[in-house]
Amino acid sequence: MSTTFEDQREPGDFSHEDIGRIHAQAKVAPGEIAIGVVIGRTSEYFDFFVFGIACVLVFPTVFFPFESRLDGMLLSFAIFSLAFIARPFGTTLFMTAQRRWSRGTKLTIALFLLGSATAGMAFLPGYGVIGSWAIGLLAFFRFLQGIALGGSWDGLPSLLALNTPPERRGWYAMLGQLSAPIGFMIASALFLFLHAELAQDDFIDWGWRYPFFVAFAINVVALFARLRLVVTEEYTRAMEERELEPIGIIPMIERQGYNIFVGAFAALASYALFHLVSIFPLSWITLGTTQSVNEVLAVQIVGAVAGIFGIIASGIVADRIGRRTTLGTAAALIGVFALFAPWLLGGGKAAQDAFILIGFLLLGFSYGQAAGSVTSNFEIHLRYTGAALTSDFAWLIGAGFAPLVALGLSARFGLVAVSVYLLSGVACTLLALRVNRALAAKE
Template sequence: MSTSTPAHVAAPRDQASRARIVFASFIGTAIEFYDFYVYATAAALVIGPVFFPHSSPAAQALSAFVTFGIAFIARPIGAFVFGHFGDRIGRKATLVASLLVMGGSTTLIGCVPGYDTIGDLAPVLLCVLRFGQGIGLGGEWGGAALLATEHAPEGKRGWFGMFPQLGPSIGFLASNGLFFGLALSLSDAQFRSWGWRVPFLVSAVLVVLGLYVRLKIAETPAFRAAIERHERVKAPIAQLLRRHAWPMVQGALAMVVCYTLFYISTVFSLSYGVGTLHMSRQSFLGLLCIAVVFMALATPISALASDRFGRRPVLMVGCIAAFASGFAMLPLLGSGDPVRVALFLTIELFLMGATFAPMGALLPELFPTNVRYSGAGVAYNLGGILGASVAPYIAQLLANRGGLSWVGGYVSVAALISLLGVVTMRETRDDDLERIR
C-alpha cells in the first residue's frame, strides 16, 4: 500500500506551511524595526534630556544620536556571530536566539534609570544595552530573509522575500502609533518621566509572540539539502571573506540608500521638525504615520517588479529617484508647512520601500547556501554602518553648519553609492539558490 500523500491534500499543506514561513519571517523583522524605531524615536525626543541633561539642547541631540549609532556598530558583529551558527546548525534555532537577545535588550532599556537617579552609570548602561540590541538585530534580518527566499517557489523569490521587507512598515507604525498615543494622552512631564519607557516594555510581549511562531516552523529546504550534500563549512565567515568578499561589499553598498532614506526621513526629520521648525510632537508623528503607509504600498509593488524585470533595473530606478529626492529636502521639509513636510516624508519613505523590497531576495541570491546566512546578514548590516549609524548625527552637523540643502546633498550622495553597488553586481533573479557556488 502506498503511503504517499495525495496531491490534493499535499497542496493545501504546502500552502499552509508556506503561510507559516512567511509570517515567521515577517514577524521577526516587524519586531526588529519596532525595537529599533522605538529607540530612534526616543533618541529624537527624550534620550538626550533624560541621560545627558547637563548639555545644551544641540549637544543633547548629538549625544543621543551617538548612542543611536552604537547598535549599528554592533550589528555586523552580531551578523558574524549569528551567521556562523545559522550556516552551521540551521536557520530556525539561530533566529530564535537572535530574537531573544534583541527583545531582551530592548525591554531592559525601558528599565534603565535616568541620569538624575544613578548619574554617569545611566548612559553607560544605556550604551551597553544598545550594543546588545545591535548584536541581536545583527542576526535577525539575514535569517528572516533566508527563511522566506529558501522556501520560495520558482520565479517568486522577490515576492516571498518581500514579506520580511514589510516588517519595517508594520514595526514603524506600531512604534510610532504608540508614541503618538502617548503624546496625546500624557503631559510632557509625564512623557519624560515614565511614558517613553512604555514602548520598550511592550517589546517583551512582541518577543513572546515571535518565539511562539518561530518555534513551530521547519528548517529551510536549501539548508537541509546542503546538509545532505555535506556542504557545510567549519568556518563560514572565513569562507565568506576568502571567496565572496566582493558580493558582500556590493550588497552593503546597495543597502546604503535604504538606510539613509529611512533614518534621515524619520529620526533626523523628527528631531529637526520638533526642535527647529517647532512643529508639535503629535503632528509630526501623525505625518510620519501617514507617510509610512506609502512605504508599505511601495514594498509589494517593487517586489513584484523585481520578479518580472529583475533586481538590478528596479534598484537602479529607485537609486536615481532617491538621488533626485535629495534636492527636495530644503523646499519641502525646510518650509515648515505641514502639507509640504508630509509630501517630503511620503516621497522619501515610498522610495525607501521601493529600494528595500528587492533586497529580501537579492542579498541571499548573492551567496551559496553554506555561507548565505553570514553573507546576507553581514552585507545588510555593513550597509547599516554606512547608511544609518552616523546618518542622523552627520545630518544634524550638516544642518547646523550648512542648512537642509547640505543634508539633501547627503541623501543624494548615499543614492549614488548604492547605484554604484547595484551597477557592478550581476543580475540574480533567475539563479538557482542550490546551485550558486
C-alpha cells in the same frame, strides 16, 4: 526581462531538476516562509524604532540634561549608532553558537537578549539620579541590542528567495520587507498615544518607558512564531538541502568576501533614505518648532502606510522589469527627491508633510527589493552567512549613522547636507549595480 540578482546562476546553484526535487521533499510554502519573516522582523524593527524615537523625544532630557537640546539629540544619535556597529560581531558570535548547538537555541538566546536589553532601558534611572552611569548603561544596552539583532538571523529571507518561482521572486522578496513600516507604525502610534494623553512631566518621568516594556512582550510572541517554523522537520530539511547552514566567517570572506561589499552598496540609496524619513524629520521639525511632536508622529504613521504601498508596488514592478532594474530606478528617483529635500523639509507644514509622505513612498519602493542584494550573489553554501553579513554592513554603512550625520551637518551647513548624503547613497548604489553586472558577465 532584465537579468536580476536572483536570476544569476552561481556555480553552486541547483539545476531546475534539483529545485523541483527540493520542492517535493521539503514542503515549506513560500507564503509560510514570508509570514515568518514578517513576524520576526517586525519585532526587531519595533525595538529599533522605539529607541530611535526616544532619541528625539526622551533621551536629550533624561540622559543629557547638561547639554542643549540639539547636542543632546546628537549624543543620543551617537548611541543609536552603536547597535549597527555591534551587529557584525553579533552575527559572528551567534553563527558559532548555532554550529555548536542549534538554530532554535541560537534564535531563542538572541531574541531574549534583544527583548531584555530593550526592556532594561525602561528601568534606567536618568542622569539626575546616577550621573554618567545612566549614559554608560544606555550605551551598554544599545550595544547588546545590536549583538542580539545580529544573532537573530534565521536564514528565512534566503530560504524564501530560493523557494519562490523565478517569475515571482520580486513579489515574495517584498513581503518580508513589509515588517519595516509595520514596526515603525506600531512604535510611532504607541509614542503618539502616550505623548498626547500624558502631561509632559509624566511622559518624561515614566510614560516613555512603556514602549520599551512592550518590546519584550512582542519579542516573546515573535520568538514562538518563528520557532514554530524554524524547528519543524520540513524547514530543517529545506535548509539542509539548500546548504543554508552557517560556515566560518574567514572561509566565507576568503571565498566571496567581495560580494559582501557589492551587496551592501547595491541598496545603499534605500538604506540611506531609511532613517532620513523616519527618525531625522522628527528631530529637525521639532527642533524648529514648525510642528508639534504629535502632528509629526501622526503624519509619519500615514507615511508608513505609504511605505507599505511602495513596497507592494516594488514587488509588482520587479517581476516585470527585473529586480536590478527596479533598484536602479528607485535609486534614480531617490536622487531626484534629494534635490528637492532642502526645500521641502525647510518649508512650512505642507512641504514638510510632503517630504515625509513622498520619502516613505520612495523608501518602500526601494527597500521592497533591497533584500535582493543581500541574498543572491553568493554560492549556495555561502549564502546563509554571506547574506547575514551583507545585511549587517548595509545597515552600518547606509543607515547606522544617518540621523547623526544628517542632523549634525544640517545644523551646521543647512539642509543641503541631506541632499548630499542621499545623492552619495544613490551614486554608490548605481556604481555597485554596475559592478554587479560586470561580475555576472564574467561568470
